[in-house]
Amino acid sequence: MGTLEIIMLGIGLSMDAVAVTITNVLGYKCLSKKQKLSMPIAFGLFQGLMPMIGYYAGSLFSEFISRYAGLVTLLVLGYIGGNMIKESFEKDECECCGERDTRYTFKVLFFQAVATSIDAFAVGVSFAALRVNVLFASTIIAISTAFLCFIALYVGKKFGEVLGERAQLLGGMILVLIGIKAMF
DSSP states (O other): OOHHHHHHHHHHHHHHHHHHHHHHHHHOTTOOHHHHHHHHHHHHHHHHHHHHHHHHHHHHHHHHHHHHHHHHHHHHHHHHHHHHHHHHTSOOOOOOSSOOOTTSOHHHHHHHHHHHHHHHHHHHHHHHHHTOOHHHHHHHHHHHHHHHHHHHHHHHHHHHHHHGGGHHHHHHHHHHHHHHHHTO
16 A cells, blocks of 8 residues: 555545534634634544554454444434434633633543544555555544544634534534444
8 A cells, every 4th residue: 555545545544533623613712712723633642542442453344343343433423413413402601812612622522532443443444455655644544534634624714703603503414414424
């Protein structure tokens, strides 16, 4: 597998993380700069780590991961998206006064990063079969994911400005749809 193919694979694997980054910016109105920057870092890190884990532990867990990956992704993103939809109908007292959004926590980011990188685990299993340099490939995947998620921060901000009050509702719906898509 060549470098260009790995870059394309990294772009493909990063699409869920990019969509979730945009959704987070839409749904959580008062994200601090630190919270925003944590997204590309966390998504890139997990997208890079999961192929390595799949490469080394894949033969032990590949069947289990393949069987339940969609369900896990649906449950995690469905729960987070459902909460965002529910909160979109509640009165929001946050008027972005420079404070961070306390609803967006490390725990939420962790579960999002895991849910969006489960498919990268399966890719790691295939890397073992193809004898791909997993460190090089995982680094490319991590960098491409982080880079695209940085761009997604800007895209989410622009969509949020256009959508206004409906941004959180749309963001929650997108997370639920990504979870449903993972089932198929």
